[in-house]
Structure formats: C-alpha cells, structure tokens
Amino acid sequence: xxxxxxxxxxxxxxxxxxxxxxxxxxxxxxxxxxxxxxxxxxxxxxxxxxxxxxxxxxxxxxxxxxxxxxxxxxxxxxxxxxxxxxxxxxxxxxxxxxxxxxxxxxxxxxxxxxxxxxxxxxxxxxxxxxxxxxxxxxxxxxxxxxxxxxxxxxxxxxxxxxxxxxxxxxxxxxxxxxxxxxxxxxxxxxxxxxxxxxxxxxxxxxxxxxxxxxxxxxxxxxxxxxxxxxxxxxxxxxxxxxxxxxxxxxxxxxxxxxxxxxxxxxxxxxxxxxxxxxxxxxxx
Numbered sequence: 001x002x003x004x005x006x007x008x009x010x011x012x013x014x015x016x017x018x019x020x021x022x023x024x025x026x027x028x029x030x031x032x033x034x035x036x037x038x039x040x041x042x043x044x045x046x047x048x049x050x051x052x053x054x055x056x057x058x059x060x061x062x063x064x065x066x067x068x069x070x071x072x073x074x075x076x077x078x079x080x081x082x083x084x085x086x087x088x089x090x091x092x093x094x095x096x097x098x099x100x101x102x103x104x105x106x107x108x109x110x111x112x113x114x115x116x117x118x119x120x121x122x123x124x125x126x127x128x129x130x131x132x133x134x135x136x137x138x139x140x141x142x143x144x145x146x147x148x149x150x151x152x153x154x155x156x157x158x159x160x161x162x163x164x165x166x167x168x169x170x171x172x173x174x175x176x177x178x179x180x181x182x183x184x185x186x187x188x189x190x191x192x193x194x195x196x197x198x199x200x201x202x203x204x205x206x207x208x209x210x211x212x213x214x215x216x217x218x219x220x221x222x223x224x225x226x227x228x229x230x231x232x233x234x235x236x237x238x239x240x241x242x243x244x245x246x247x248x249x250x251x252x253x254x255x256x257x258x259x260x261x262x263x264x265x266x267x268x269x270x271x272x273x274x275x276x277x278x279x280x281x282x283x284x
Contacts, residue, residue, distance in 0.1 A: 002053060004029065005044040011060050024063055024070045031074045032056040067202050079128045082135060084159050089151040090126040091211040096269045097189055100242045100276050101132050103267055104187055107238055107278060114140060117184035120232070121145040122174060122225060125211055127156030127167065129187055134165040141185075144168045146177050149210060174224050178232045186229060189242040190214060190221035218244050222251055226258045226279075235283040241276065248274035255279050 002010070011025035030040060032055045033048070048056075062068045071077040071092045076085055079093040080101055086092050108117065117140065121130035124145035134143040145167055147153050153169050160167045170177040191214040193199060199212065214220045222241060229239060243251055248266040255264050255277070262281045269275035 001047050001050055003045050004040060004048055007048055007053060007056060014064060018064050027070050028059045029056055032059060067205060069202055069206055072206060080132045082132060082163055084126050084128055085155055086126055087155060088206055089208060090155050091207055093126060093128040096275055097128065097242055099269050100240060103276055104133060104240050105136055111238060111280065116140050118142045119185040120178060120183045122186060122188040123147055123190045124156050125152050127159045129189060130167050131160050131163055131165055134167055135163060144170065146170045146172055148173045174221065175228050175232055181232055182234050183232055184234055185238045186233060187240045188225060192218045192244045194218040218247060219250060223254055226255055237281045239279040243277060245273035245275055248277055251277050
C-alpha cells in the first residue's frame with residue numbers, strides 16, 4: 001500500500017495532466033484521511049489505510065473525470081474559519097466574500113459603534129454572510145436572511161444550526177419578504193454574471209444558475225435592490241454589495257440615482273480588483 005506522500009504525488013501528477021487546480025489533491029486527502037494539515041505532514045511517509053486510499057482516489061476521480069467541485073465532493077467549505085455545508089443547491093462561498101465580511105464589520109464599528117442593529121442578507125445561499133456576521137457580532141446584530149430558493153434555505157438553516165446561531169430565514173424574491181420591516185444594514189452578494197458570459201464548466205455544471213446569472217449586464221439584482229431599498233432601510237443605514245470586478249462604475253452610478261446624498265465608494269479585494277461597493281446613508 002502507498003504512503004500518504006506517494007499517494008499525494010500520484011494525485012498531483014493526474015491533476016497536472018488535466019490542467020486543473022493542484023490544491024484539490026491536498027484538500028481531498030485531508031478530508032478522506034480525517035487528518036489536520038500538521039498531522040498529514042507528520043504522517044507523510046506512513047502507509048495509508050486501504051480504505052482511505054480507495055476513498056481518496058474515488059473522490060479525485062469525481063473531480064477529474066466528472067468535473068465535480070472539490071467542495072461538493074467533501075460536502076463542506078471553510079469560510080471565515082467556520083465550516084459550512086455546501087451542495088449543488090447553493091453557490092460555493094468564495095474567498096472574496098470573506099473580504100466583504102471584514103469590511104461590513106469595520107463599517108459597523110465606524111458608523112454604529114457597538115450599537116445593536118438589524119441586518120439583512122439578501123440572497124443568502126448557503127448563509128455564509130448572514131451566519132458569519134451573526135457569529136462575529138452575536139450580541140449586537142439581529143440577522144435576517146432571504147433567498148428565493150427553498151432548497152438553498154434548507155442548507156442555510158442547517159449551517160445556522162450547526163454553527164449555533166439564530167438567524168431568521170425568509171423565502172422570497174429579493175426584498176419582497178421584507179416589506180414592513182426596517183434594517184440598519186443590508187448586505188448582498190447577488191447573482192452577477194452577465195447572461196451571455198462564458199463560465200467555467202465546473203461552475204456552470206454544478207452550481208445553481210439562479211445564484212450565478214444576473215441578467216443581460218449582470219446588474220439586474222443590484223438595480224432591483226437599490227430601487228426598493230428605501231422601503232426597508234432606516235434613515236441611517238449601510239448597503240454593502242459584492243459585485244463583478246468590472247461593474248463598480250456602473251453600480252456607483254445606479255446607486256447615486258437613488259441615494260444622491262449618500263457616501264458611495266468601492267473597495268478593491270486582495271487581487272486589487274474592484275469587488276465591493278458601499279452606500280452609507282446618514283440622516284441630515
């Protein structure tokens with residue numbers, strides 16, 4: 001039987017031949033071996049149990065031949081240090097979205113200074129934004145989350161339960177289930193890929209299209225939110241968006257139509273791409 005190191009080397013060679021992400025082999029090996037990264041390192045030269053070896057290469061085959069994302073093979077992904085269930089009913093959380101969490105928390109500290117606030121996450125998917133923000137500000141944020149997909153909300157509810165937080169989940173299209181309510185902070189990472197834009201097959205074939213595509217120009221849902229946001233926001237409020245890297249100027253222009261007196265600005269992600277736009281409203 002093979003050692004962990006030999007198995008990993010073999011897997012990496014197979015991945016390189018397919019031109020796929022080399023990090024997949026290590027993630028799958030950690031998952032199927034149930035080892036922490038440090039433990040894997042210490043056990044590199046030891047013989048792998050046969051069951052672990054077989055499961056590892058079966059999982060690798062799903063990634064290489066069936067083009068299934070590693071996160072769906074494992075059934076989870078870590079986001080902001082928290083373990084989230086994922087499947088083909090929800091968008092797989094991306095690293096860029098962790099940066100949205102960081103900036104929302106910073107703006108909350110700056111503008112609300114530890115006051116209790118009501119926050120809503122529109123189009124929550126796996127619940128990663130809503131749940132993480134609640135985890136980070138458990139005593140200060142009352143969190144609500146919406147999604148049009150009942151299946152996505154089932155995943156989000158399981159994640160909230162597993163992570164021990166109270167989030168109110170509402171099914172419905174964009175802001176419709178929120179009428180009659182008022183919030184201090186609205187966060188959203190809505191579908192933003194333009195309808196005719198080419199998407200990698202591994203994404204197109206495995207992640208829900210309702211969570212990917214944002215109309216002809218990728219801005220459909222931002223327009224809808226901004227057009228109606230005043231009906232659910234308090235006078236002092238923050239809107240926080242993640243968006244396509246090339247949409248910042250258009251999004252700022254749309255936001256300024258509905259919020260001409262607001263502070264509107266975009267922040268780059270760690271890749272130096274325009275990724276997050278914020279609208280800060282302060283009563284006069």
